[in-house]
Each structure stands twice: as structure tokens, then as C-alpha cells.
Amino acid sequence: MKKIYLLILLVVISQLTIKSQTTENEITIDASIQEYKINKNIYGQFAEHLGHLIYGGIWVGPNSSIPNINGIRKDVVEALKEIRVPVLRWPGGCFADEYHWMDGIGDPKDRPTMINTNWGGVTEDNSFGTNEFLELCSLIGCDPYITGNVGSGTVKELSQWVEYVNSDNISPMTDLRKKNGREKSWGVKYWAIGNENWGCGGNMLPDFYADQVRRYGTYMHNYGKNKLFKIACGPSGGDYNWTDVLMKEDAPYFDGLALHYYSFANQKTATDFDEDGWFDIMKKTLEMNELIEKHSVIMDKYDPFKRVALVVDEWGTWYKVEPETNPGFLYQQNTMRDAIAAACNLNIFNNHCDRVRMANIAQVVNVLQAMILTKKDKMILTPTYWVFNLFKVHQEAMMIPVEVSSSNYVYKDDKLPAVNCSASIDSTGMMHISLCNINPDNSEKVQLSLAGFNTNKIKGKILTAEKMNAHNTFDNPDEVKPTDFSNYDLNENNLKVNMPPMSVIILELEGEVNLKKPEYNLKNPTNGLNYNYYKFSGNSLPNFTDMKPVSSGTTDNFVIPPIVSEEDFALKYSGYIKIPVEGLYTFYTTSDDGSAVLIDNRLIVNNDGRHAMVENSGYVMLNKGYHKIELLFFQAGGGMGLDVNIKGPNMEKQIISTDMLYREN
Numbered sequence: 001m002k003k004i005y006l007l008i009l010l011v012v013i014s015q016l017t018i019k020s021q022t023t024e025n026e027i028t029i030d031a032s033i034q035e036y037k038i039n040k041n042i043y044g045q046f047a048e049h050l051g052h053l054i055y056g057g058i059w060v061g062p063n064s065s066i067p068n069i070n071g072i073r074k075d076v077v078e079a080l081k082e083i084r085v086p087v088l089r090w091p092g093g094c095f096a097d098e099y100h101w102m103d104g105i106g107d108p109k110d111r112p113t114m115i116n117t118n119w120g121g122v123t124e125d126n127s128f129g130t131n132e133f134l135e136l137c138s139l140i141g142c143d144p145y146i147t148g149n150v151g152s153g154t155v156k157e158l159s160q161w162v163e164y165v166n167s168d169n170i171s172p173m174t175d176l177r178k179k180n181g182r183e184k185s186w187g188v189k190y191w192a193i194g195n196e197n198w199g200c201g202g203n204m205l206p207d208f209y210a211d212q213v214r215r216y217g218t219y220m221h222n223y224g225k226n227k228l229f230k231i232a233c234g235p236s237g238g239d240y241n242w243t244d245v246l247m248k249e250d251a252p253y254f255d256g257l258a259l260h261y262y263s264f265a266n267q268k269t270a271t272d273f274d275e276d277g278w279f280d281i282m283k284k285t286l287e288m289n290e291l292i293e294k295h296s297v298i299m300d301k302y303d304p305f306k307r308v309a310l311v312v313d314e315w316g317t318w319y320k321v322e323p324e325t326n327p328g329f330l331y332q333q334n335t336m337r338d339a340i341a342a343a344c345n346l347n348i349f350n351n352h353c354d355r356v357r358m359a360n361i362a363q364v365v366n367v368l369q370a371m372i373l374t375k376k377d378k379m380i381l382t383p384t385y386w387v388f389n390l391f392k393v394h395q396e397a398m399m400i401p402v403e404v405s406s407s408n409y410v411y412k413d414d415k416l417p418a419v420n421c422s423a424s425i426d427s428t429g430m431m432h433i434s435l436c437n438i439n440p441d442n443s444e445k446v447q448l449s450l451a452g453f454n455t456n457k458i459k460g461k462i463l464t465a466e467k468m469n470a471h472n473t474f475d476n477p478d479e480v481k482p483t484d485f486s487n488y489d490l491n492e493n494n495l496k497v498n499m500p501p502m503s504v505i506i507l508e509l510e511g512e513v514n515l516k517k518p519e520y521n522l523k524n525p526t527n528g529l530n531y532n533y534y535k536f537s538g539n540s541l542p543n544f545t546d547m548k549p550v551s552s553g554t555t556d557n558f559v560i561p562p563i564v565s566e567e568d569f570a571l572k573y574s575g576y577i578k579i580p581v582e583g584l585y586t587f588y589t590t591s592d593d594g595s596a597v598l599i600d601n602r603l604i605v606n607n608d609g610r611h612a613m614v615e616n617s618g619y620v621m622l623n624k625g626y627h628k629i630e631l632l633f634f635q636a637g638g639g640m641g642l643d644v645n646i647k648g649p650n651m652e653k654q655i656i657s658t659d660m661l662y663r664e665n
């Protein structure tokens with residue numbers, strides 16, 4: 001018995017000691033590994049007809065005394081431009097599957113009203129509709145992302161919406177658009193085929209919904225050069241069966257699969273919590289990592305070249321609404337806890353940017369984990385806004401994988417990794433490292449070893465606070481705001497950073513990337529490539545490792561060899577490309593149907609799918625010398641074509657010519 005007491009005492013003492021310590025964490029960052037680009041759309045936002053988001057938060061009408069551009073708040077637009085919002089999802093959420101877009105066009109005084117049954121049962125007067133939304137996006141400078149109504153709409157309705165927005169043909173829908181004052185189409189790329197169709201979007205079973213995706217998607221046409229990026233409703237949290245069914249049945253019919261996951265703590269308001277509430281939200285937030293990894297494994301099974309994006313188009317914290325506000329309006333404050341949750345999620349998305357290529361936090365103004373809160377003509381920026389502002393440097397930068405060995409944030413009988421991180425290199429060669437310490441009690445010492453990067457110039461910014469529930473109010477709007485950070489020590493490639501409790505830090509490092517020496521020393525190089533020709537019929541690139549070629553041969557460059565006899569087939573070209581000088585190279589394929597380029601076994605261009613001549617590109621840092629190059633291509637009926645281009649330092653975009661391509665003789 002005595003022994004047990006002693007053991008318990010030791011455990012308690014060790015926990016207390018851990019709590020008061022500044023602990024050590026190790027992070028390795030190898031800048032010579034740059035595999036995937038961080039799609040800027042990971043920093044996307046969501047705007048639903050919900051509470052005071054659209055009405056009051058964005059739309060005040062042209063006659064308002066609040067400064068506006070054709071009815072849209074100027075202050076909110078300016079704030080959103082500052083964080084470089086890349087894409088905005090609209091009109092819902094659950095609202096989308098009850099929204100009939102034709103009610104929201106034309107003269108506002110003739111627009112019918114409806115009841116917003118999902119959100120407070122208020123009357124929606126439809127004064128903010130398609131034209132207003134698209135004007136908002138052009139003011140912010142972001143891409144629009146429209147969610148179609150599959151739950152209670154019709155195929156015709158969605159098909160006509162796409163036509164109204166995107167067509168420049170002569171048609172009743174384009175006439176209608178012109179009558180409403182808009183001559184040219186907007187060319188909207190991102191469209192969702194419904195929202196949460198397993199729930200508020202029709203309570204469908206996965207097989208039934210999979211059929212609806214094919215049906216609705218068939219009549220959502222591409223107009224002109226604009227190829228739609230269709231996003232299917234994906235799983236709620238850990239519903240892996242939903243992902244499996246959708247990918248198995250439908251992967252060729254959509255470009256993105258939407259995952260929704262919230263960190264719920266809806267018993268208490270956003271500001272009313274203790275460390276129990278802090279730990280709970282951190283734990284739920286970090287679960288995002290596992291969700292993405294497990295859904296990605298399923299997606300990889302059906303889509304090994306990662307053509308289909310995982311689109312996390314609803315995420316964030318969800319609390320009890322603020323006192324005396326309408327429970328259906330989901331209005332919540334936003335504290336340092338939300339800032340840390342946002343930073344964790346953004347680090348997770350960056351680190352999974354091979355598959356996660358869009359994410360939309362819920363929601364942009366006055367709803368859930370908002371960037372902005374408004375009160376009449378006043379506006380405040382939340383701690384979450386500041387995280388987005390700090391992290392914007394990662395948009396379109398090359399992700400650098402990080403290896404984190406973190407100490408634990410121990411709370412009661414549970415623990416979580418205290419530190420998380422992501423890193424990237426932008427097109428000017430600047431490295432950014434975003435670090436997050438989720439521990440509200442302890443500072444954390446972090447040792448970073450930088451491989452493949454020489455730097456002696458560094459600066460930093462930090463977002464932190466004294467209290468877990470620190471937040472900005474209309475009376476005190478600058479309580480939580482980033483400041484300069486210099487508590488680091490750089491010694492050659494070793495960087496030591498002292499992170500205060502509950503802090504988000506962004507470091508900017510100027511320097512030079514040292515790429516790994518090329519691994520290929522060709523003994524007897526000859527210009528040209530090898531190719532394998534396969535019998536194949538399908539809607540996306542096959543898994544070539546499982547296939548036997550019908551024939552093989554050599555070719556000068558990336559032309560379709562004359563040997564091709566089948567209507568449907570696949571080709572794999574392999575060889576080496578000789579890079580003249582070190583630098584950033586962009587590769588492009590324009591193909592009918594799908595194609596992909598791999599450099600040194602890494603996927604650089606993903607242009608997969610059954611389609612007409614479509615261009616896609618990707619970039620990679622390469623050093624001088626030979627690099628392995630592979631081109632994958634498949635043809636599925638109808639037209640056929642293939643062009644492969646390169647652009648690099650002092651090199652205009654050009655077809656990859658025979659004199660750059662080699663094979664072993």
C-alpha cells in the first residue's frame with residue numbers, strides 16, 4: 001500500500017515539475033526537399049446567409065450611412081484584402097440547399113422573400129444575391145466559390161445558374177444577366193454540388209448522393225475556357241465510409257471532396273472557460289490531423305496521383321452564442337484560444353498540402369470563428385484574423401516538410417504535443433516558419449536545425465496574450481494583436497527560439513537554398529526518352545506499376561509515338577532532363593486527356609482526368625545537372641493532344657526540346 005502512495009506522489013511531483021518547466025523541443029527543416037505548393041485556397045473563407053454575416057456584416061445597402069461600395073461595407077472589404085483572402089464560399093452551408101438563386105437577381109424591390117429556416121427563422125429579403133456576391137469577390141480580389149442547391153433544388157436550376165454566371169453564348173440566361181446589368185460572364189471556377197447532403201442537404205445515403213453528383217455534375221457545363229472545379233459533399237468528421245463510397249463511385253466526376261469538421265464546445269460561450277475548456281478545444285483541434293490522414297489514405301486508394309483535392313470547406317471552433325443574441329445567429333467572441341486553434345489547423349493544412357488544396361474557415365464575419373466582428377458602423381479584428389494575417393506568407397509557397405519532436409503539454413491525466421510547426425519557401429526565396437505553442441502555462445524552448453538553407457537574416461512576429469481568454473472588444477480593439485518578436489538566437493544553421501506560453505510565431509529568414517546534388521550521373525547519355533505503351537481504358541491515370549506495356553521504344557521528346565493504334569491507351573515516358581542553371585523551374589502540360597509530370601520521383605504537374613486540351617502546371621527548385629523526368633499520359637476517346645513546356649531562370653516558357661532530354665544508352 002505504501003508503495004502505491006509513493007508512486008502516486010512521484011507522479012504528482014513529476015507532473016508539477018513538468019508544468020513549471022520550460023521544455024526543449026527539436027525541429028528539423030530540410031529546405032532542399034520542396035515537394036508541394038501550399039495552395040493559397042487553404043486560406044479561404046466562408047460567408048453564409050446566417051445571422052449578421054451577410055446583412056450588417058457585409059451588406060448594408062447602397063443607402064446606408066456606413067461607408068459602402070454599392071451596398072458593400074468598405075471597412076470589411078479593406079480588412080479582407082489585407083489578409084489576402086483567396087477564395088470565398090457562398091451562400092451556405094445549410095442555407096445553400098434551400099436557396100433558389102433566381103430569387104436573388106434582378107431589381108431588389110421585385111425579389112421575393114423567403115424564410116431562413118436553418119438560421120433563426122428570419123425573413124431573407126434576397127437583397128444580396130449572385131450579382132452582389134460576385135461584386136464582393138471582385139472588390140476583395142478573391143475567387144468566388146458557389147454552393148449549388150441539390151437538397152431542394154433541381155438539376156435545371158443549378159445548370160442555369162452556371163450558365164447565368166459563366167456563359168457568353170447567346171442564351172436566355174445570358175440575356176437575363178445582361179438585363180441585370182452585367183454584360184460579360186464572371187467565369188466562376190469553384191462550384192459545390194450541394195452541402196452536407198448527409199444532413200441538412202437532404203439526409204441522403206452515400207450511394208444515393210453519389211448518383212446525384214453524377215447527375216447534377218453532368219449538366220454543370222464548362223463555358224469558354226473556364227473549366228469548372230466541382231466539389232462534392234464529403235464526410236462529416238470521421239465518416240470514412242462516406243469518403244470510400246464517393247471516391248469509389250464518383251472520383252472521375254469531381255475535383256474536390258469537402259470535409260467538414262468543427263471543434264465544438266457549445267455548453268459555454270467563447271470567453272467563459274478555464275484550462276479544462278482550453279485543453280478540450282486543443283485536443284479536438286489537433287484531431288484534424290488524423291482526419292486528414294485517414295481520409296487521404298482512402299483517397300489515395302482510388303486516386304493515387306492526388307487529382308482530387310480534399311477541401312476542408314467548413315472548420316473552426318463552435319461555442320454557445322454570446323448572451324442576449326439569437327441562438328440561431330451563431331454569434332461568438334474570439335479569444336487567444338481561437339487564435340491558437342486557427343494556427344494549429346493552418347499548420348496541419350500546410351503540412352498536408354499535397355491533398356488539402358482548399359479550406360474555408362467558418363465563417364468570415366459575425367458567425368462562429370470569425371475574422372471580423374461588426375456593430376453598426378464599428379468593426380473589430382479578432383485574434384483569428386491576426387493569425388490569418390501572419391500566415392498569409394505561406395500562400396502559394398513551396399512547403400518544406402518539418403520533423404517535430406515536441407514535448408508534451410500535460411493536463412490532468414492527458415497530454416498533447418505542445419509545439420507544432422510548418423514551413424515554406426516563397427518564389428522570392430524567402431523562408432517562413434510558423435510555430436505554435438499550445439501550452440497556456442509553459443514557455444517552450446525550440447531548437448530548429450535548418451538543413452539546405454544558409455541564412456543570417458531573420459525577423460519575427462508574435463501573437464500572444466497574458467490570459468487564455470484575451471480578446472478584442474469594441475471598446476478595446478487592440479488587446480490581442482501581433483508584435484515584433486526577437487527572442488531567438490541564430491548560430492549558423494541552428495536556431496533557438498523561446499516561445500512564450502500560448503503563442504503563435506512567424507519567422508522570416510532570408511538566405512540561400514542549398515539543393516541536394518543531383519543524384520544522376522549518366523554514363524552514356526543520348527538525347528531522347530524511353531516510352532512504354534499500354535492498353536488502357538479509364539477516366540483517370542492508371543497505376544502504371546501494376547501494368548504490363550504492350551510495347552516499348554524510344555522517342556526524341558514528348559510526342560505521341562506513331563505506334564499508337566488503340567483508341568484508348570496510356571503512355572509512360574521516362575528519361576532525364578538536363579537543367580542548365582540552379583533555380584525555380586515551372587513545368588506545364590497541356591493535354592487531352594490526363595497527364596502528370598514527375599521530377600526525381602515527385603509529382604510536379606497534376607493534369608489528370610478525362611478532359612479536352614487543358615493546361616496545368618507546377619514548380620520545383622532544381623540544381624544544375626541531370627534530373628529524372630517522367631511523363632504519364634492517357635487517352636480516352638475523342639480528341640487527343642499533348643504539349644509539355646518548361647520555364648526557368650532566364651528561360652521563357654517553351655516546349656521541352658530534344659536537346660534537354662536524355663536517356664541512358
Ligand code: AHR
Nearest residue numbers: 092093094095195196362
Ligand atoms: O457553419 C454553420 C453550419 O454548419 C453550416 O450551415 C452547415 O453546413 C454546418 O453544419
